[in-house]
Amino acid sequence: MDANLLYVVSGSVLFGISAGVLGCFAFLRKRALMGDALAHAALPGVCLAYLLTGGMKHPLLFIVGAAASGLLGSFALNTITRRSRIKEDAAIGLVLSVFFGVGIMLLTYIQHQPLGNQSGLDKFLFGQAASLIGRDIYLFGSLALVVLIAMVLAYKELKVIAFDPGFATGIGVPIGWMDTFLTVLIVLVVVAGLQAVGVVLMAAMVITPAAAARQWTDRLTRMLGLAGLFGATAGAVGAVTSALAPRMPTGPWIVIAITAIFAVSIAFAPRHGMLPRWWRHARNATRINRENILKTLYRLREDQPALTPTIDLLRRYRHLSVGRALRLLQQLARMRLVEQGGRPEEWQLTPNGIRAAESLVRRHRLWEVYLTQYLQLGKGQVHADAEEIEHVLTPELEVELEALLHRPRLDPHARPIPYERGGA
């Protein structure tokens, strides 16, 4: 790896970490979009700095210019939301478009000026990490570092204002100042990422790592760590791509990388991800179907002990396709709860199956008794409710219910309630 690539990668990684971590606080304070407005607001400052110094391209000038107009943007945003009836979302739209419009005007003007060395100013639009050189890295990198340190110091204040601003004020956290502090940090992060990501796509680096990290964990510290990691990864991808294709803008690549991470997170994260949730849901539905089959077999056995039910008979009571019914029965057979009868289409409960079915039927019928006795519901109304409760009633609640009702012998439909007889 050549020395400059190392610089570029480490600068982008540092920026990615601080944008990711800061993004979490902005995200939780419900200020995620502010990053977008403040990033766009930085553009006119960059252009003005260039114009006012007659074409100097020192990074420090850009930093000062971008920070100044970013702060002006945040001041405008704040004033509009406080002093008028315009809400924050509309104010963000106003500030973003006005500042960006002015920025583009200035940029076009500069490009038509006979100033020397004007090429490359448009890299602040979409980012060009490869154009970073050693001196820039120190500046932009130390900005990112400052933001990180500030967040570590103010961790508990940022957390409490994000969770419960009213309580925070109550305990004397200066919430106005903390919000200003958060805004200034956002401006600094935007400035730090100016050359690597550009102003247009900056919001992705503030919002997306936080949104992705949230999928994986319910702890703030872990969320911060993961968002930092995701931001760093995206930063590194952008930097490397930019080194391989130096004329290619970096911002889009960084956005693609962080969005890929986000897509994987929202699809696969264990608790909150969509696929695991769908999987849990499907497994639950299958379990309920299996339990219903057990119960139906039990009911049929109650009515006609001599008969061995067939699949067709089962399907008259349960809306299941032949294939699904067969698969569920095979699952139950593997669990040794049912077995095939004399003919292949016949199925019957094993002693274990009878015990399992009894406990379901017991919960179902106890619940029916409870509803008729305690809620005075008609016995025609209680079956559907009991159909659902029987699958979720815990053993403890069942015991409580049994005691409360004095262990009734019959359900409201005069069917016996099976207590532990073990299939005898």
Added chain:
Amino acid sequence: MSAAITIRDLTVAYHHRPVLWDINSTLPASQLIGIVGPNGAGKSTLIKAIMGLVPLASGEIRIVGEPLDRQRHLLGYVPQRGSVDWDFPTDAFDVVLMGRYGKLPLFRRVGQKDRRVAMECLDKLGMAAFAHRQISQLSGGQQQRVFLARALAQDAQIYLMDEPFAGVDAATEQAIIILLRELKAAGKTIVVVHHDLQTVPDYFEWVALLNLRLVAAGPMREVFRGEQLRATYGGRLNLLTAIGEEMVK
């Protein structure tokens, strides 16, 4: 009786529309105080005004004789449960720990003692077993207990609670009322915004009836009468009249 909170000529307005008019009252120390009134009477606003969360259009509020800025450490606050997003990535213990933040200087981290106190407060509300449960996984009653534990962790002299009984299960309601009585016995002042008129006589000894203006304030038995309740609730009151009359007997 010494004064916990003195309110003088208080008016609060949202967007030029007054929501509290010219309130004058002295809330006594070491009492269980109920703030009672219909929806939109400004009960929550009064609590928020005392906490310094809404700007005062006029008037002043003193906490044990001094302005709020010097007395914040005396106040413990339980906001309405619905006022925060419970999907926040944190657990019950962590929320209670926030009750200690006010005791720490800016930027200082929590220490061992704070953690111990937070755990004790959770335990006091029967929530120790749920300490590391993500807060969105708690029931409404449990979330309310977490908020109360957080207020306890503040170790305050005066507790301001905004509808702590709203939407909680019977067990939590009992746990809360027991806690309030313990706090009172320990000499604390507790100010509770309360909605359910039926339980007012059981829970409080001192009541402020509010409906934009202060209708009446004083010891339970003197204030909680039919005519004053009618003034508070604008005549929309039948069963409640009966309860009030019962109280006077």
